[in-house]
Amino acid sequence: MNNKTYAYDSLTERIKTEWIIYLLAFIFILIADKIGQIRIPVWKGTFIIFPIFFSLGLGLLTGPNVLKILDDKRVKAAGSLVSIAILPFIAKLGINAGANIMTVIEVGPALLLQEFGNLGTIFLSLPIALMLGLKRESIGACHSINRETNLALIQDMYGASSPEGQGCLAVYIVIGMVGTIYFGFMTSIVAALNWFHPYSLGMASGVGAGILMSSASATLAEIYPAMADKLSALAAASETVSGIDGIYLAIFIGLPLCNWLYRKLEPKIGRITKYGRREQE
Amino acid sequence: MRAKDVIFTLIITGIGMMLANFIGFDVSFIESLPGVLVLLCIALAGAGLKAIIPLKLPTVAYCSILGLLAAIPVSPISGFVIESANKINFTAPLTMVGAYAGMSISNQLKTFFRSGWRYIIIAILVMTGTFLGSALIAQLILSVMGTI
Numbered sequence: 001m002n003n004k005t006y007a008y009d010s011l012t013e014r015i016k017t018e019w020i021i022y023l024l025a026f027i028f029i030l031i032a033d034k035i036g037q038i039r040i041p042v043w044k045g046t047f048i049i050f051p052i053f054f055s056l057g058l059g060l061l062t063g064p065n066v067l068k069i070l071d072d073k074r075v076k077a078a079g080s081l082v083s084i085a086i087l088p089f090i091a092k093l094g095i096n097a098g099a100n101i102m103t104v105i106e107v108g109p110a111l112l113l114q115e116f117g118n119l120g121t122i123f124l125s126l127p128i129a130l131m132l133g134l135k136r137e138s139i140g141a142c143h144s145i146n147r148e149t150n151l152a153l154i155q156d157m158y159g160a161s162s163p164e165g166q167g168c169l170a171v172y173i174v175i176g177m178v179g180t181i182y183f184g185f186m187t188s189i190v191a192a193l194n195w196f197h198p199y200s201l202g203m204a205s206g207v208g209a210g211i212l213m214s215s216a217s218a219t220l221a222e223i224y225p226a227m228a229d230k231l232s233a234l235a236a237a238s239e240t241v242s243g244i245d246g247i248y249l250a251i252f253i254g255l256p257l258c259n260w261l262y263r264k265l266e267p268k269i270g271r272i273t274k275y276g277r278r279e280q281e
Numbered sequence: 282m283r284a285k286d287v288i289f290t291l292i293i294t295g296i297g298m299m300l301a302n303f304i305g306f307d308v309s310f311i312e313s314l315p316g317v318l319v320l321l322c323i324a325l326a327g328a329g330l331k332a333i334i335p336l337k338l339p340t341v342a343y344c345s346i347l348g349l350l351a352a353i354p355v356s357p358i359s360g361f362v363i364e365s366a367n368k369i370n371f372t373a374p375l376t377m378v379g380a381y382a383g384m385s386i387s388n389q390l391k392t393f394f395r396s397g398w399r400y401i402i403i404a405i406l407v408m409t410g411t412f413l414g415s416a417l418i419a420q421l422i423l424s425v426m427g428t429i
Binding site: 006007008011014015021022024025026028029030032033034036037050051052053054055056057058059060061062063064065066070072074075076078079080081082083084085086087088089090091092093094095096097098099101106107109110111113114115116117118119120121122123124125128129132133134138141142144145146149170171173174175176177178179180182183186187190195196197199200201203204205206207210211212214216217218221228232236237238239240243244247 | 282283285286287289290291293294295296297298300301304305317319320321323324327328337338339340341342344345346347348349350351352353354356359362363366369371372373374375376377378379380381382383384385386387388389390391392393396399400401402403404405406407408409410411412413414415416417418419420422423426428429
C-alpha cells in the first residue's frame with residue numbers, strides 16, 4: 001500500500017483542487033431537484049426525466065469543451081468521485097434486495113441465467129455494425145455494454161489504439177452521454193408493450209452499469225408503484241451478479257462469440273452497403 | 282484514494298444526498314440523517330473490504346452484498362436499517378452522481394460529436410439488445426418455473 005502513488009499529497013491539497021467540483025455539484029443538486037421529475041408521454045412510452053438527467057447535463061457543460069470552468073485535471077478528478085458517490089446508492093439497492101430476499105430467492109435460477117441474456121446484444125448490434133461499415137471496431141463496440149470494466153479489458157487485450165479499442169471507446173462515450181436518458185425511455189416503451197412480466201424487466205435492468213440500472217429501475221418504480229420495492233430488489237440483485245460475472249462473460253463468451261460471428265458475417269453483410277465496401281481495402 | 286479521502290468524499294456525498302432529499306422530497310436533514318449514516322457506513326465498509334480482499338471484484342459488489350446482509354430478516358439490525366434507508370428517496374442519492382458523471386465526461390463532448398451517427402445507432406442497439414436479451418431469458422425461466 002505504501003508504494004502506491006496518490007493523486008494528491010494530502011487531503012488539504014485535494015480540497016484545494018476539488019472544492020469547485022463540490023460547489024458545482026451542490027448547485028446542480030439545488031437546480032435539478034428543484035425541477036424534480038418530469039413526465040412526457042411519447043407514443044406508448046413515457047419519457048420520465050429524473051433530476052439525475054439535469055445534473056448530468058449541467059455537468060457536461062462545465063468542462064473544457066463548453067464553459068471551461070473545469071480543466072482536464074478536475075475533469076479527471078470528477079471521474080474518481082463518481083465511483084465513490086455511487087456507493088451509497090448501491091448500498092441502498094442492496095438493502096432493498098435484503099428486505100425482499102424471499103422474492104430474490106424465489107426467482108434465483110432466472111436471476112442467474114438471465115445474465116447470459118446480456119450477450120443478446122451481440123446478435124442484434126454486430127450485424128448492423130457490419131452493415132454500417134465498421135470492421136474490427138465492431139468487436140470492441142458490440143461485445144458488451146461497454147462500461148469501465150469492459151473498456152479496461154479491451155484496452156488490455158487489444159491495445160487502446162487498436163480498432164477494437166477505438167470501437168469500444170466510442171460506444172463507451174456515447175452511452176455515457178445519452179445512455180441514462182435512453183435506457184429509462186426504452187424501459188418505459190418495453191413495459192408499455194406488455195411482452196414481459198415486470199419481474200423480467202426488473203432483472204433485465206441490471207446490465208452491469210450502475211447509472212443505467214438506476215434509470216431503468218426508477219422508471220419501473222414509476223410504472224409499477226405497487227411492485228416498486230420488489231422490482232428494485234431484483235434490479236439490484238441482477239446488477240450485483242452482473243458486476244461479478246460481467247468481465248468473465250466478456251472474456252470467455254462475448255469476445256469469442258463476436259470474433260466468430262465477425263468471421264462468418266463480415267465477408268457477406270460487411271460488403272452489401274456502400275459504407276461497408278468503402279472502408280474495405 | 283487513502284482511507285481519509287474516501288471518508289471525506291463520502292461525507293460530501295452524504296450532504297448531497299440530504300440536500301437532494303430535502304429539495305426534491307421535503308424530507309428534513311434530521312429525518313434523513315440516520316438513513317444517510319447507514320448508507321455511508323455500508324459504502325465505507327464496502328470500500329474497506331475491497332482494499333483488504335485480494336479478489337478482482339468491484340467495490341459495488343461488496344457494498345451491495347453488505348447492504349443485503351444488513352437487511353435480511355436474520356440480521357439483528359434489519360428493522361432499523363430498512364426503516365432508516367426508506368427515508369432516503371430512491372433517486373435522491375443519484376443527483377450528485379449525475380453531476381460528477383457529467384463533469385467527468387465533459388471533456389469528451391467533441392469526441393462524442395465527432396464519433397458520428399453510426400456509433401450512436403450502435404450504442405442504442407447495444408443497450409437495447411442487452412436489456413431485451415436478459416428480459417427474454419428471465420421471462421422464459423420464470424414461465425417454466427411457474428413463478429409468473
